Amino acid sequence: MxxxxxxxxxxxxxxxxxxxxxxxxxxxxxxxxxxxxxxxxxxxxxxxxxxxxxxxxxxxxxxxxxxxxxxxxxxxxxxxxxxxxxxxxxxxxxxxxxxxxxxxxxxxxxxxxxxxxxxxxxxxxxxxxxxxxxxxxxxxxxxxxxxxxxxxxxxxxxxxxxxxxxxxxxxxxxxxxxxxxxxxxxxxxxxxxQGYYERYLKLHVEEIDRRRDAMRVAIDQALPGCHSHSSNRSSAFWMEADACIDTQRLAWHAAQRGVLIEPGFQHFFDVAPPRRFFPFGVWCNRRELINPGLQRLGLAYDNALAT
Missing domain, CATH: 3.40.640.10 (Type I PLP-dependent aspartate aminotransferase-like (Major domain))
Structure with missing residues (x-):
């Protein structure tokens, strides 16, 4: 502490x-x-x-x-x-x-x-x-x-x-x-x-940084219509999609392509929560899967826009 x-x-x-x-x-x-x-x-x-x-x-x-x-x-x-x-x-x-x-x-x-x-x-x-x-x-x-x-x-x-x-x-x-x-x-x-935690934490943070940087680049390329609200050092991205996107529908299109996302409306406590937000965790995605996964999500996003 x-x-x-x-x-x-x-x-x-x-x-x-x-x-x-x-x-x-x-x-x-x-x-x-x-x-x-x-x-x-x-x-x-x-x-x-x-x-x-x-x-x-x-x-x-x-x-x-x-x-x-x-x-x-x-x-x-x-x-x-x-x-x-x-x-x-x-x-x-x-x-x-x-x-x-x-x-x-x-x-x-x-x-x-x-x-x-x-x-x-x-x-x-x-x-x-x-x-x-x-x-x-x-x-x-x-x-x-x-x-x-x-x-x-x-x-x-x-x-x-x-x-x-x-x-x-x-x-x-x-x-x-x-x-x-x-x-x-x-x-x-x-x-x-015995110092093992500090050593582990240093390696862990370095790996999170690498995955976060890779995800940030992949998001910019695959989801140009989305905006991230998270701080630079966050372990997750809080994404805002186009106003016409319902992330429940986006999640369905993404699942058809083998990509799972969580609709963000359940994190709001309003009577009528906005439905254009969704979170992206950093640590749960292996680096070699980030680019192909975001490319698939980008295609799903285009499908959701068209429906």
Whole structure:
């Protein structure tokens, strides 16, 4: 966590079975019927499901090139935010937007739940530190994960918060499971302490960079009518197609050519979500398949335009 500007004592850290489990524990502790929670839209649907399950009153904030828009969020009790790389857009919250968010916390007695998604693998030496590293640290509950960089199957995440909050979360966790597998925790601790994690992370980031660069070139060639909204170091592209394209139809045409894409409308929480967006993951595509895959998608895109 020092890479993200965070220095915490052991009593301020809780190990969880991934960030999804961490978020469930946090919502279980803090939310009840009527609790007001601000969420990004488009955003992480599982977060919406968790807070909704607790009966929270949800307020959806739009996302622009600077991250979560803050208009109207001052009335909320909690703000769930992905400032490093927002899901699904890949946008990084700007310094100005971060400063505005941090400035309103004490004035409106608010708490931020910071999901530092993909922070370990963006490889940007000029990246802004986590919100948790700010002077408003006491008002921020931080979540991170080792699963994204190493393997999704690890299900190993963590929460950093004030010791009192961690004590309550640990008591809740105990009612679900005593602790994540001790053997796995021990092996990961050894992997990190002996320097293997840093070495692996460097190679991993370099490979992501190569695939991202290859995808960016292939997208420009195969999908000239599409625009990417993601930050330069994002691990996914958030694509906006022509206004006349329905990405559900595009997904069908692409599947006929052996290419699978995910329509982006399900990431919006509007009553009538826009249907021209779709995400592209970087890591899930091997380099040798990027060009032929994008060429096929380009043909599918032309078919979708014609129908």
């Amino acid at each position: 020092p890479r993200r500007g965070i220095f915490a004592r052991s009593e301020e850290i809780l190990i969880t079975m991934g960030t999804q489990n961490a978020l469930y524990l946090i919502a279980q502790l803090l939310c009840h019927r009527g609790t007001r929670v601000a969420l990004e839209s488009p955003g992480y649907r599982e977060a919406m499901n968790v807070f909704s399950h607790r009966g929270a009153s949800l307020q959806f904030q739009t996302v622009d090139t600077d991250g979560m828009c803050l208009e109207g969020s001052q009335q909320c009790d909690y703000l769930y935010v992905m400032p490093s790389h927002q899901v699904p857009t890949g946008v990084t919250m700007s310094r100005e937007r971060r400063d505005a968010l941090l400035a309103q916390l004490s004035h409106h007695d608010q708490i931020v739940i910071e999901d530092d998604y993909d922070a370990e693998i963006h490889g940007d030496q000029f990246a802004l530190p986590a919100l948790k590293a700010s002077a408003q640290s006491a008002r921020i509950i931080y979540m991170g994960s080792l699963s994204k960089a190493l393997s999704p199957g690890l299900r190993m995440g963590y929460v950093v918060a004030d010791a009192e909050v961690i004590d309550e979360l640990r008591a809740l966790r105990r009612m679900m499971y005593r602790h994540p597998p001790a053997a796995l925790q021990h092996q990961l601790a050894q992997f990190i302490s």
